Amino acid sequence: MKKIVPDPPRLTPYFSIHSDMPPPDALAHASELLRGVAETIDEHCRTHSGEYGLSMLGNAAHACETSRALIEHALTGLHKAKAEV
Numbered sequence: 001m002k003k004i005v006p007d008p009p010r011l012t013p014y015f016s017i018h019s020d021m022p023p024p025d026a027l028a029h030a031s032e033l034l035r036g037v038a039e040t041i042d043e044h045c046r047t048h049s050g051e052y053g054l055s056m057l058g059n060a061a062h063a064c065e066t067s068r069a070l071i072e073h074a075l076t077g078l079h080k081a082k083a084e085v
Contacts, residue, residue: 035068
């Protein structure tokens with residue numbers, strides 16, 4: 001009987017982030033990704049209202065929206081700091 005051996009871990013990541021991406025661009029992209037997650041959760045909750053477990057998704061939606069607000073705050077601060085220089 002052969003022993004089943006799992007494949008070795010991949011050295012190539014599924015995605016990568018360019019090291020030369022400016023932080024404001026990275027924050028803007030992260031904000032858009034979180035917006036998409038929040039909208040997906042919101043749509044799911046509306047479609048499945050009354051079902052068990054939606055409160056947990058509501059918490060995830062709240063975390064997405066709060067994260068987006070923090071990112072937008074950071075972007076605003078970066079733009080203000082850049083304008084003052």
